[in-house]
Amino acid sequence: MKRTALKIGYIGTNFHGFQRQPDLRTVEEELIYHLRKLDYIDDLKKSRFRIAGRTDAGVHSLGNVISFQSEKEVQVNEINNSLPNDIKILAKAPVRYAFKPRYAQMRQYRYLLFDDLDIDKLNECADLFKGTHNFTNFTKRFQKTTTRTIDEIRITKVDLDDYHKREFPNLHDTISPIFVDIYGESFLWNMVRKMMRVFVDVARGKMELGEVERLLNPAEGEPRSNIKVMDAEYLILMDIQYDGIRFEYDQYACERFKRDLISSLNDYQKRYAIRESMIKCLNELM
Known part of the structure; x- marks a missing residue:
């Protein structure tokens, strides 16, 4: 059974923070659901599922870290294909059995x-x-x-x-x-x-x-x-680093997350244009 650490990117806007909460959408809940769905983990205690940090609602990430052990070889893009667009695995690293992501360098x-x-x-x-x-x-x-x-x-x-x-x-x-x-x-x-x-x-x-x-x-x-x-x-x-652990970034996963970010920027631009046109109209009316 191998233990793996994953570096997580997410847009925090539509999450109620990282930590699991009853009846609320959180980053941790999404990760656990999809890791279970893909048979990477089952029992959280048995898999020794651990997290590095509990970001608040609305906070974004390019470098939060989780770790777990699994008999299945971790495939970053298999997990990303299952995850929603506002959360993606960006990198992975093999870690020792006793690794606890909260203790960062x-x-x-x-x-x-x-x-x-x-x-x-x-x-x-x-x-x-x-x-x-x-x-x-x-x-x-x-x-x-x-x-x-x-x-x-x-x-x-x-x-x-x-x-x-x-x-x-x-x-x-x-x-x-x-x-x-x-x-x-x-x-x-x-x-x-x-x-x-x-x-x-x-x-x-x-x-x-x-x-x-x-x-x-x-x-x-x-x-x-x-x-x-x-x-x-x-x-x-932005990032979490550990002594002696080198994360391998997945180029396709990073490009994919970048495309999702650019897509959301286009949405914001459209919203900006609507509000800008309404302001100009009000100025003309006055």
């Missing part, structure tokens, strides 16, 4: 900001978050330990490239997104989205850097700050 999250924000202030804020801190103010629930280490934060303002301008002309007037890529071994629940609220407040001049330092180093017994989370739909779990 590195996770990368990307948050997309669309406001016209001060890049210099964003970078100043990012510098404060790098390193090891007490993130008790940046999580939704109480946990045994709230100390986490941020290895790197990279902030990039992205210009819409020629491809997008050619294929999606209606996107010309949109604000170029800012990518905030955050790297670390592990993250608390809602941690990244709460961090992004602070980043935006600093960039808008609503919060001083000294206040950020106090949030990262709360005094003992001090009540937790109520930081409102940013929207989940702009967060992507």
Whole structure:
């Protein structure tokens, strides 16, 4: 019986998060259903089905990881042919029997900001978050330990490239997104989205850097700050990496998922065009 780890891509829009929930569509539920349907797994305990991370409703992924053991050789595209378009297996790797995907060497999250924000202030804020801190103010629930280490934060303002301008002309007037890529071994629940609220407040001049330092180093017994989370739909779990494990990406599977993403962009473009025409009509009427 072989144990395999799979790297999962999904568009989180129509999922109620990753973790199974009664009577709700989730990524984990879809995966288990189709793996059972194709006879890869039967009993979850016997197959030692494990997951790396429980993303919230609306969060997307290019790198979440599951693992299980099966007597059947895992065929990525057989599974993808069964899965719906908004979830696909992108890569696989053989792993040892004791492998637990939650214990990663590195996770990368990307948050997309669309406001016209001060890049210099964003970078100043990012510098404060790098390193090891007490993130008790940046999580939704109480946990045994709230100390986490941020290895790197990279902030990039992205210009819409020629491809997008050619294929999606209606996107010309949109604000170029800012990518905030955050790297670390592990993250608390809602941690990244709460961090992004602070980043935006600093960039808008609503919060001083000294206040950020106090949030990262709360005094003992001090009540937790109520930081409102940013929207989940702009967060992507980009990748999860493990020491000594090399995932083999399936080129056909990646191209297929890319086509599905482009198809959904075309749908958004049509919706944009409808709303744009209605706005122009209202302007003329007024």
